[in-house]
Amino acid sequence: MTDSPEVFLDALKFDGAGLVGSIIQDIDYGEILMFAFTNREAIRRTLETGKVHFWSRSRGKLWLKGETSGHVQELVEARIDCDGDCLLLKVRQAGGACHEGYRSCFFRRWTGQSFEVPGTKVFDPKQVY
Numbered sequence: 001m002t003d004s005p006e007v008f009l010d011a012l013k014f015d016g017a018g019l020v021g022s023i024i025q026d027i028d029y030g031e032i033l034m035f036a037f038t039n040r041e042a043i044r045r046t047l048e049t050g051k052v053h054f055w056s057r058s059r060g061k062l063w064l065k066g067e068t069s070g071h072v073q074e075l076v077e078a079r080i081d082c083d084g085d086c087l088l089l090k091v092r093q094a095g096g097a098c099h100e101g102y103r104s105c106f107f108r109r110w111t112g113q114s115f116e117v118p119g120t121k122v123f124d125p126k127q128v129y
Contacts, residue, residue, distance in 0.1 A: 005043070005047040008047060009040055009044060011080055011084055012040075012043070012085070013083065014039070014040065014085075015085070017057075018040065019057075020037070020039075020043070020085060020086060021035060021037060021086050022036055022054070022088075023089070024036065024052065024073060024089050024091055024097065025088060025089070026090075026092075027076040027090040027091060028092070031103070031104055032104065032106055033073075033103070033106075034097045034098065034104065034106075036065075037054060037057060038055055039062075041053075041062055042054050042062055043087070045064075051065070051074065052064075052065045052072075052073035052075055065097075066094065068128070068129060069096075069099075069123075069128045070094065070095065071094050071096055071097065072094050073092070073093055073097070074092040075090075076090045076091060095123055096121070096122040099129070100125060101121035101124060101125045102119055102122065103119065103122050104119075107119050
């Protein structure tokens with residue numbers, strides 16, 4: 001990462017709503033954990049604190065991943081795609097990334113006729129939220 005978050009932020013092309021999509025990947029296992037939107041302030045806070053922040057479109061506010069559950073994401077590496085309109089954030093995930101209790105938000109696999117859930121929950125959302 002750069003010493004100046006502004007250099008990183010200026011390299012991004014935010015959409016009309018001021019957002020950039022962010023793919024979150026586990027640094028140790030390569031697993032895609034989630035996708036979420038970030039705005040300029042969320043990215044700045046992520047780069048400055050080392051903890052991943054997002055912009056919640058549904059709640060209309062900034063949020064720190066894990067602020068309720070304790071399942072924070074520690075930023076290890078930040079990358080920008082060739083167009084500058086998408087981020088890849090490589091993280092160390094504490095607990096599960098998915099609010100439904102799974103390690104990854106991509107826990108449903110299409111079999112060709114239906115979905116199956118090959119994994120198991122890593123926490124009970126009723127006890128966390």
